[in-house]
Amino acid sequence: MLFIIRFLFGQVNFIAKGSFPERFINLTAQYGINLWNVKKDENTLIANCMASEYKALRQIAKRTFTKLCLKRKKGLPFILNKYKKRKGLLVGFAIFFAIIYFLSLRVWVINISGLDNLHKEEIQNVLTEIGIEPGIYSKKINSSLVENSLMKKYNNISWISANVIGSRLDIEIKEKTDPPEILKKDQPCNVKAAMDAFITKIEVYSGNSEVHVGDAVQKDQLLVSGILEDAFGRSTLCSARAKIFARTKRILKAQVPLVSEENIKTGKVKKRKTLKFFGIKVPMSIFLKIKGNYTKEEKSNSLTVLNEELPIGIDREYWYEYKPEKIKRNKEEVKKIAKESIIKQEEQLENVKILKKEETEKWIDGDFYLEAIYTCEENIAKLEPIVLQ
Secondary structure, eight states, X not given: OHHXXXXXXXXXXXXXXXXXXXXXXXXXHHTTOOOEEEEEETTEEEEEEEGGGHHHHHHHHHHTTOEEEEEEEESHHHHHHHTTTOHHHHHHHHHHHHHHHHHHTEEOEEXXXXXXXXXXXXXXXXXXXXXXXXXXXXXXXXXXHHHHHHHHHOTTEEEEEEEEETTEEEEEEEEOOOOOOOOOTTSOEEEEESSOEEEEEEEEEESEEOOOTTOEEOTTOEEEESEEEOTTSOEEEOBOEEEEEEEEEEEEEEEEEXXXXXXXXXXXXXXXEEEEETTEEEEOSOOOOOOSSEEEEEEEEEEEETTEEEEEEEEEEEEEEEEEEEEEOOHHHHHHHHHHHHHHHGGGGXXXXXXXEEEEEEEETTEEEEEEEEEEEEEOEEEXXXXXX
């Protein structure tokens, strides 16, 4: 803090030569003048004092027959005095700080987080429709309007927060997740078959079983009834619950041609650059219409300071030329691709116990067909509510 005060008000470093340096120091203390970094060498004294107090030291020097010599001046007053004749520089500083103040009143960065299925471009389009873009006056941003507009536009948003922090607008979104359909425990329902199967085990917790171990059932067939009948012939409804384990058959297929047409990059690339500066975009390349077969990739680089992204940077476009070519593979390559496809599809069977796997291969008109037949064991019970009419 002391260093800052000395810089703002200025300080000087001086040399005092005389026969009575001790008397010189005593009088400076008597007049309340503070000296620091004092060094004494015989009849020579070197020290620092505030610039405003140096004039008083001259009076003390006369009384003590001491000669003062100014060695160095430091601080803001001397810096300003050095450039006081350069009015353009002072005007430039004033304009600079005015621009900084102007920019601080506006929002230049819009951060959107929490997206899963929605795309950032979709959210930005909605914001543009309600007038929220980089460069908008921060006090014009109505957080409630932003939140309500996005909630009305997208039904799959469950929660949203919009907050202005300095020159940044943070929008945090939480998307809805569809919960599994759960029936109430007291809701009357039946248990039906989820697929065709051969029953191997039955565990009934409530309801009346309509099938037995060893029965073959079809999809949507009634397995456990939620309608119970007592000895007097009266019917009551209950919530049937059961696990019906059965042997099922699953089939996965893959088709790979020997000859296929694919887009192959030629190696020719056209690049475009655009400078973005606080919402203003300036083309840095000649924008001509690109003809032919090209695919486009975009990359955006922004200036980052203290982990904060600024609206200053360069957007790049890469246009890759391609041409369609017929690719001919040998039979071993085709079979390998087909098997990899089947293995990838097996992810849907991760909760199923596989008892047996059989594969059949065939060639038809130059296409390779691979069919994998799985014998599985799984719970085929599914709940279906009983609707009373």
